[in-house]
């Protein structure tokens with residue numbers, strides 16, 4: 426099989442309410458891989474809030490696409506290495522990793538369709554029903570917005586809800602968490618997300634005020650680059666640490682795992698160099714007793730979680746408009762059932778390119 430064309434596009438997709446209170450849109454870099462056997466693969470990378478998507482699109486189009494044209498798409502491992510080694514002077518994070526991710530996801534879609542199997546089965550299935558946690562809780566939400574969103578996910582059966590704690594005053598964050606916890610009752614466990622916004626002492630103070638809520642995890646306490654800071658927070662607070670949405674490779678996760686700074690790992694398949702590297706990260710985590718709960722992109726991340734015995738939850742943040750994809754997995758009883766369609770099972774809606782092209 427040979428790759429004959431890769432058609433790329435940059436889409437701007439509006440966010441649904443209430444997320445639109447915080448972010449009006451996201452951008453999607455799309456790569457559709459065509460082959461000489463008629464099999465097509467869809468890859469994409471989600472740029473949350475749209476930042477940097479133009480650079481990702483340009484890097485993919487001008488540097489990685491030429492590396493794949495004419496190659497056999499079934500040799501994903503070899504092609505991953507080839508893409509990762511393009512432009513050795515460019516650090517393989519951010520822009521380059523988002524671009525590589527979109528193509529790796531598209532290559533695996535081709536493999537699944539050629540094998541006529543869903544990806545989680547190709548990778549060695551562990552589960553076909555993946556529990557989801559509701560996620561959102563942005564800082565611009567009022568208490569009512571927070572409670573309404575949390576209850577919407579609870580009504581879908583989600584047993585977990587995650588909210589942001591971005592206020593400069595830790596007491597304000599604690600009271601917002603407390604209000605949501607009270608509304609949700611004991612049937613839903615909560616997590617909080619710092620999004621890298623505090624230092625070690627600030628996290629210690631914040632976490633102490635949250636101890637009474639029996640949180641499942643405390644996410645991204647310090648800058649992703651600050652591995653020793655992560656380790657210090659993990660040693661000082663009583664709530665388990667989650668992180669990884671801004672870590673891009675197995676080597677970066679190794680920094681966290683070696684320091685015992687992580688209890689839940691959250692690679693993002695659109696950032697962490699695609700399905701290939703996310704699976705490697707997941708297996709590395711298994712060696713450290715760390716569970717995998719990928720960041721966002723639940724509609725395809727379910728395959729990764731379904732393939733690994735240390736796969737735990739997917740993050741259900743309702744980011745895509747209903748006419749972006751032909752079909753989206755549905756959350757029932759707090760679970761996504763992985764579709765049996767070959768590949769990752771996602772196809773763009775026939776009118777999506779025309780409607781959302783930037």
Ligand SMILES: [Mg+2]
Pocket residue numbers: 618620644645670
């Ligand atoms: Mg997060």
